[in-house]
Amino acid sequence: MKRILLVGTCASGTTALAKCFLQRSDTFVLSQVLKTFAENGEPVNLDVFYRNEYPYPVLFNKETLGHRNLSLCEFPLFEDGHLQDPENYFLFIFRHPVDVWHSWRKRGWDKDREYLIRAYEHLYRSYGYAHQTGQATAINFSKLGEGIEEHLRGICNFCEIEYQEEMIVWDKKWGNRRGGNTGNPDIDTYPTFSEERILAGGGASLETESDHYINERVGNLWRSACEV
Numbered sequence: 001m002k003r004i005l006l007v008g009t010c011a012s013g014t015t016a017l018a019k020c021f022l023q024r025s026d027t028f029v030l031s032q033v034l035k036t037f038a039e040n041g042e043p044v045n046l047d048v049f050y051r052n053e054y055p056y057p058v059l060f061n062k063e064t065l066g067h068r069n070l071s072l073c074e075f076p077l078f079e080d081g082h083l084q085d086p087e088n089y090f091l092f093i094f095r096h097p098v099d100v101w102h103s104w105r106k107r108g109w110d111k112d113r114e115y116l117i118r119a120y121e122h123l124y125r126s127y128g129y130a131h132q133t134g135q136a137t138a139i140n141f142s143k144l145g146e147g148i149e150e151h152l153r154g155i156c157n158f159c160e161i162e163y164q165e166e167m168i169v170w171d172k173k174w175g176n177r178r179g180g181n182t183g184n185p186d187i188d189t190y191p192t193f194s195e196e197r198i199l200a201g202g203g204a205s206l207e208t209e210s211d212h213y214i215n216e217r218v219g220n221l222w223r224s225a226c227e228v
Helices: 014-022 033-039 046-050 097-106 113-131 148-158 209-226
Strands: 002-009 027-031 058-065 088-094 136-140
Touching: 002 014, 002 113, 014 027, 014 058, 014 088, 014 148, 033 046, 033 058, 058 113, 088 113, 088 148, 088 209, 097 113, 097 209, 113 136, 113 209, 136 148, 136 209
Parallel strands: 002 058, 002 088, 027 058, 088 136
Antiparallel strands: none
């Protein structure tokens, strides 16, 4: 079984990509499995992905870092043994941290900007560590809107799976056959994929003191990961 882990901060495009993989006929999609351990104050059990209960040849799990407390910003994503398994693939999606902060603020998640900074640093460190194995790749959120099919084909090629046209036709809801109802209307009810729903990132406007602070602290990590 191929196992694909997608990681990003909250509000960085993980939901859209998870919904794309949900449409595949060969993929079992999970959401926030590791984060649930952290939310419940339990040790993160990475072996959950090695059970034989998943009825599809591809297992996809999306995780988001942030936003309510530090434990949800820095929970473990993998161990060395998982990085050495040739059937594991790691996707790290990077959206400009100021754009992420603007989304958090709209949702009322701006309790502490340090949560975003710590989540972003953990995302970048984890990517750097996994990237050394050749089994991790960075996805630039700001580029997805320039041609989602091309990017999905590239992601599938990296994960050594065939691209399926259904990935850009969202006719399967989250509770249909795989996963479970997330309570997230973007996943549960949005019927079709639209490139307009991928907002351009990377052109972040620095409007407030917090915007400047976040950009100074972790803006360089976005530029480094996305090679811009």
